[in-house]
Amino acid sequence: MAQPKPTSLRWRVFRLAAVLLLGSATLLIVFINDYANRASDRAFDRLLSASALSISGAVQIEEGAVVLELPAAAFSMVSGQERVFYSVLGPRGSHVTGYPDLATEQPLAVSDVAVFADTVHNGEPVRLVSVGRLVSTDQGTGWVTIRVAETLGAREALANEILKNAIVPVAVLTLLALGLVWVVVGRALAPLAVIDRVLRQRRPDDLSPIEVPVPTEVQRLVGGLNGFMERLGVSTERMAGLVAEAAHQVRNPLASLRAQSELALTETSEDTLRERVARIHDGAVEASHLVSQLLMDATISHRMDAISLQPVSVAALVDEVVDRLDPDLRPRVAVKRERDTDAAVLQGDRVCLREMLRNLLSNALAYSDGQVEIAVSSRGRKAGLQHIGLSVSDRGPGIADSEKDELLKRFVRGTGVDGKIGSGLGLAMACRVIEGHGGRLQLLDRAGGGLEVMVELPLERDIDxxxxxxxxxxxxxxxxxxxxxxxxxxxxxxxxxxxxxxxxxxxxxxxxxxxxxxxxxxxxxxxxxxxxxxxxxxxxxxxxxxxxxxxxxxxxxxxxxxxxxxxxxxxxxxxxxxxxxxxxxxxxxxxxxxxxxxxxYEPAVIIYNPALIPPGSQPRSHRELAELLETEPQRFMRKVATYDIARSGVGYLLASQDQQISSQFWRLAAAFGRVEALLSDSSPEILAGVAAGQLAIGYNVLGSYAFAQQAAGAQIGIVVPDDYVLVLTRSxxxxxxxxxxxxxxxxxxxxxxxxxxxxxxGPSALGSVMPQSQGSWTQERISAMGQGALQPIALAPVLMVALDPQRRSRFLASWQEIVSPRVPRSAISGR
Missing domain, CATH: 3.40.190.10 (Periplasmic binding protein-like II)
Incomplete structure (x- = not known):
């Protein structure tokens, strides 16, 4: 029965492309529909959050109660054709104003980050945003919750318009793409015929690279073929070399075995026959050893060509080699390790490293009768890498200086082998493994007689x-x-x-x-x-x-x-x-x-001098700090310092964020003015003054500097505030x-x-911002040092609001008027 004619590659690719294009068009329409809804949501969500934030900015505390004068512009930001609902809840969820039944199932706000949700109000689906405003009252610090919701009609209309305008272009482009695929596939496959013709014209033993002008995309195929032929050539050459070496090296012991066995067959004397059999046994052992070494040499050559790096424990490597010794040889081996080498880990091939050490140890045991010592030591840093030392020492005859370099070559043995069985491959294999791992091997004369083989290998190890x-x-x-x-x-x-x-x-x-x-x-x-x-x-x-x-x-x-x-x-x-x-x-x-x-990841903290403010009496929040300065102004007169926000960029950033997040900010500024606070533009200067006892309190000091100096022995206490903590990141x-x-x-x-x-x-103590980092000053550990609400200063355009020239001018004028410093400012550059 005739085989059906196979379908052409061109037609197969076209059919596959058609299925993929039609499927992609369908998926694209689904994606566009989803994107239209998400884009509509993003656009209207930004308006909705802007409305909520404008209401949040109007929240005030009067006589300990939350009050709100709803801004006129609050609802001008949302769609004019949709229904809008809002509510404001106090720190404990008490209703302040607005619709009391709006989204009562939603949790109260715990930060100033906008949180969106889809819910139902008065039987209609609505989009809801919740934001928080941190306030401080006589009852404590808490979050006021502001909620704004609108119906979804305008969102759905915008999403449908985006979808309708996208379907027609998708359909037209799909048809055009099908036509282009048919033409392009035919032209794209033409270079394959050229490669096929070149390969068919070659001799079977021709493994030279293919040199055919083909497009860039097909060059990867040509490169793959050339790489394969190159590897095949290397493997063929290595196999030929191995066969030649094996034939050359095995010929003599096999010839000797044959000659001894033929003589044994004709021998009539029992004593002479025993001697012949003993020689046959020695020859068989030598041949077996030679074949094993040749096979291991081939294995190591293959593994070193495609070395796979993996962690190898030096201690486990030494123990494995020693444990594999014959029971009668094990007592002759002593292992010594320096204390700091137990956790040393090499990056390399475990089998190659094991065989390297086994060969060195076998040589030491074979060419000496006494104790053999394996020592593991740290060799310090070279070329930026930590090195480990492995030495194998014996009390044998040693090696003459004139022979040391020659013995590292294949099939070379020394003059003093004294009839010992060997192949001349062990040291050569060991040297190849060590060099392949970036190390070096030295043959040294051991003090008191004997040989010391010193191996140095690089490793990366975590610092103690x-x-x-x-x-x-x-x-x-x-x-x-x-x-x-x-x-x-x-x-x-x-x-x-x-x-x-x-x-x-x-x-x-x-x-x-x-x-x-x-x-x-x-x-x-x-x-x-x-x-x-x-x-x-x-x-x-x-x-x-x-x-x-x-x-x-x-x-x-x-x-x-x-x-x-x-x-x-x-x-x-x-x-x-x-x-x-x-x-x-x-x-x-x-x-x-x-x-x-x-x-x-750096928090802004309050520091104090323990001798002037005994631990336990220090203020734990911004409100407590304001109360302390208000009630004891003479005690803290000119004993408090904070940033000069007119000259310090980070000081102005922290102050503007304080003003936005805390209702206690201007009260605290007034307290600074009452005690004639020192204004500085340097965290180190404030830290120095507190540590020396010239200052009692430093406010809004960068935690990284404070933690560093405290660990270095400076006499300062550190408070991570219990109400809220500003956290900045160096950018x-x-x-x-x-x-x-x-x-x-x-x-x-x-x-x-x-x-x-x-x-x-670690060393810098600036704090790691990446989650789950390793070290003493991680984001998780720093966050756990305080009980307050963490307020990272987000890298977002809202930061530029405080940089508006008029707003900055008014803010600095108000600060200057309230704080009224009466001591000279520092000339230290801001950090």
Missing amino acids: QKQKVARALISMAVLAVLAFANPMETEAQLYPSRSQQTGQLVIAGTTDTALFANFIDAFQTQNPGIAVHYSEIDSLSLYNGYLADTLEPAPDLLISSAADLQLKLANDGHALRHPSPWLDRLPGWAQWRAEVIGFT MLIPRKAPNPDLARAFVDFALSPSGQSVAA
């Missing part, structure tokens, strides 16, 4: 916890010295490359150089060819200097704790977008448009005019990676 603590304390101590001794100096530091330089990254930032050096060190460990130039500068000077183009040298990366100024630069078109692969793990509030990207921005944007992108990726976040959570 004590070393981590020591490094952190050293960094903190350096920070303290800088803060106390010479805080006015602005630093510019060049960190040379660690190998041949391939580029220079220029960073301008507000982080203290001593702290940021930890990031630079870790970055250069991964990128040894990159030099880093770091300039430390205050936040306002950084912002103004970039706009005026006066920063020298021109920066590739800007890093600042003043997130609002960074966002303003990005919003005005001065930033390059960088969709780092780590952004998916970063909290949404810590990045904006992949242009401003945060990498630390990175790649300027549009950056000379080396690719290097800046590499640093951003590093700072967000586990390696960079371990620096933030």
Whole structure:
């Protein structure tokens, strides 16, 4: 029976393409319908949340009660054709105003983040938004809940309009695509015929690369074929070499066996026959050993060509090799390990490493009669990597200096083997394994006689916890010295490359150089060819200097704790977008448009001097701090300090956020004025004053600096407020005019990676923003230090509201009028 004619590849591809295109068109319409609904929801949700936020801004506290004068513009933002409902609930859920039955099943607000829900009111489906407003009353601090809802008619009308306008283009494009597929498939498959013709004309032993001009897409197929033929050629060559070596090396012992066996067959003397049989046995053992070594040599050659890196415990490797020894040889082996090598882990091929050590140990046992010692030791850092040492020492005859290099070659044996069975492959195989793992092998004369084979292999190992603590304390101590001794100096530091330089990254930032050096060190460990130039500068000077183009040298990366100024630069078109692969793990509030990207987690805290304010009497909230200053103004006269918000970018950011979130802000400002608070633009200066006893209290100090100095021994107490805690993140921005944007992108990726976040959570004490990071200062641990509501300062356009010139001017004027400082301001640059 005749076989049916196979369908052409062109027709198969066309049918598959037609099915996929029609299926895709159907899915696209479903997606467009879903997108239309989501787009409509997003558009109207923003208007709905804006309405709720405008109501939230009008919430006030009068005589301990929540009051609201509904803004006239509150409902002008929502659709004029839909029904609108609203309600305002007090901190404990008591009704303040609006519709008392609106969404009573929804939970009360616990933050100022807008929360949306679909629900039913008066029998109609509605879209609801809930936002919170933090207030403080005599009964405590709590959240006022503002809810606004509207019916869905306008949303559905917009979604239907988007869907109708999209269906016709989808249908037309699908038909055009089918026609193009038919034409394109025919032309795309033509180069395959060329490759087929070239392969058919070749001899079976011709494994040279295919050199045919084909399109780029088909070049990958040609590259795959060439790569396969290259690997096949290498394997064929290796197999031929193995066969040749085996034939050459096995011929002599086999010939000897044959000759001895023929003589044994004709031997009549029993003693001579025994001697012949003994020689046959020795020859068989030698041949067996040689074949085993040849097979293991082939196995190692194959595994080293396709080495698969995996963690290999050095201690377990040594124990495995020793445990596999014959019981009569085991007592001759002693193992010594340095204490800090028990947890050492190599990255390599376990089988190859095991056979390497087994060969070295077998040689030592075979060529000596006494004790053999295996020692494991730490060899320090070389080329940026930690090394481990493995030595095998014996009391045998040793090796002459003139033979040491020759014995590392295949099938070469020394002059003093004394009839020992061997193949001359063991040391050569060991040397190949060690070099393949980036190490080296040395044959050394052992003190007192004998041979010591020293192996050094690189490994990556987590730094001992004590070393981590020591490094952190050293960094903190350096920070303290800088803060106390010479805080006015602005630093510019060049960190040379660690190998041949391939580029220079220029960073301008507000982080203290001593702290940021930890990031630079870790970055250069991964990128040894990159030099880093770091300039430390205050936040306002950084912002103004970039706009005026006066920063020298021109920066590739800007890093600042003043997130609002960074966002303003990005919003005005001065930033390059960088969709780092780590952004998916970063909290949404810590990045904006992949242009401003945060990498630390730093709370604003209250610090105090334990000698002036005994522990237990310190204020635990913003309200308690205001009450303390109001009731004891003489005790705290000129003993309180906070940021000079006119000169400190981060100080202004924290103050503007305080004003938005807390109803106690202006009361606290008035209390500062009553005690003639010192205004400074430097966290280190405030910390120094509190630690020295010149100040009793510091307000809104960055927690990272406070934690660092306290750990370094400074006499300060730290309060993470119990009502709310502002948390900021230092942000990175790649300027549009950056000379080396690719290097800046590499640093951003590093700072967000586990390696960079371990620096933030460890030596620098700036706090890691990535969830589930490892270290002493993680987001989770810092968050657990206080009981207040965490308020991360989100990287969002709302930050720019406080930067409006008129609003900023009025805010600073009110602050100045209320606080009225009567002591000179510090000249230290803001951080």
